[in-house]
Amino acid sequence: MAEQLNTGRLRHFLSELSALVSRANGDEAIILKDGADLLRNLVAVDDWLPADCAQGRPQGYQQHLLYCDPQERFSVVSFVWGPGQETPVHDHTVWGLVGQLRGSERSIGYELRDGRMTPTDNAVLQTGEVVAVSPRVGDIHKVSNAETDRDSISIHVYGANIGAVRRHVFASDGKESTFISGYSNTTLPNIWGMTG
Amino acid sequence: MAEQLNTGRLRHFLSELSALVSRANGDEAIILKDGADLLRNLVAVDDWLPADCAQGRPQGYQQHLLYCDPQERFSVVSFVWGPGQETPVHDHTVWGLVGQLRGSERSIGYELRDGRMTPTDNAVLQTGEVVAVSPRVGDIHKVSNAETDRDSISIHVYGANIGAVRRHVFASDGKESTFISGYSNTTLPNIWGMTG
Ligand SMILES: [Fe+3]
Ligand SMILES: [Fe+3]
Ligand SMILES: [Mg+2]
Secondary structure (H helix, E strand, O other), X not given: OHHHOOHHHHHHHHHHHHHHHHHHOOOHHHHHHHHHHHHHHHHOOOOOOOHHHHOOEOOEOEEEEEEEXXXXXXXXXXXXXXXXXXXXXXXXXXOEEEEEEEOOEEEEEEEEEOOEEEEEEEEEEOOOOEEEEEOOOEOOEEEEXXXXXXOEEEEEEEOXXXXXXXXXXXXXXXXXXXXXXXXXXXXXXXXXXXXX | OHHHOOHHHHHHHHHHHHHHHHHHOOOHXXXXXXXXXXXXXXXXXXXXXXXXXXXXXXXXXXXEEEEEOOOOOOEEEEEEEOOOOEOOOEOOOOXXXXXXXXXXXXXXXXXXXXXXXXXXXXXXXXXOOEEEEEOOOEOOEEEEEOOOOOOEEEEEEEOOOHHHOOEEEEOOOOOEEEEOOOOOOOEXXXXXXXXX
16 A cells, blocks of 8 residues: 555645645634635545554554644644544644544533533544534544544644644543643654655 | 754744745745845754754765645755765756755856866855755756765755656766656654654
8 A cells, every 4th residue: 555655635635725724814714614625635535644644552542743834833633543542631722623534533522511521512523524623613522433443543634733732631520731742753754755 | 962952943944934935926036045044044053953864875865855845835855975975967947055064065067068068166065054056046066075084964945846856967968867856765854743
């Protein structure tokens, strides 16, 4: 598969996304609407993700940076979930788009009600689907692999260098802890020297 | 040294360069002038180049991609020259800036005169210096390590995804051969997850 990787699909996505973010000039509604279309096209065919960025780990879900805009206006990350793996309840503080490339994942939205973090909605994102998060459309959730027997992979786009953003995880009583996720990978795939 | 890598210097350069290329909107004179200032700042201090991108090889000079703009408006490449290593006589077809980070390198400019590739100028770029190439300011040259006992490293910025550009090498009688350089590295350093 590595020999036939269609890196042109990812390059095209990054080119269009970069142009969109410049054009939108901070208008989140435009970015989420047009960005969802771009991301839906990207995850419609599973022939482009470099193998290094599809690797899971028994210790927990992986966050492989694919690309970060040099002005840190956006980043693109491949999340890999093994069976049983899940995030804590967390926020993002910036806009985000999630596109399901392989398998499926469950997102449970939360709100603080009467001193308890309370689930408000529960949705499974199927392969090929795209969903948005942001402080405006709902920013606190817990994500888990909805497949019990295999990895699921989703492609995330955020309105910042998400690995360096100071954000929060939430205990069941609503108590916040600050966290900075970082990235799982120390090297990025070089998708620019390949053709296709 | 890896622990204290000042990746913030490279991140700042990429951010400023990306903004410049957007602002200049294709005006090469502006890019070469303001880009030279940015590159001069980048190579003024040698505390930021990831070790993977400083590696030479006995087989020949190395071209490590550091960053490619998603719209392929520019790319940034670390060239590593071992003692005795040199390029063929070649062109670029797009604007370029070269900043000397370590050691020094010799560039000999060429023109076709009476059916022979003839040297027209000969200059050594010293550590910290920056020079431009382009079809407008002189595009054909041969580059070699000017140090006999150690590697030299220069940082190149080009007005395209240079590893994918169809360009030329020249025989002594001026005969052109097309080449596409590609890149030496299959992975790029992830400079976005580190602080500093
Ligand atoms: Fe999330
Ligand atoms: Fe050159
Ligand atoms: Mg399913």
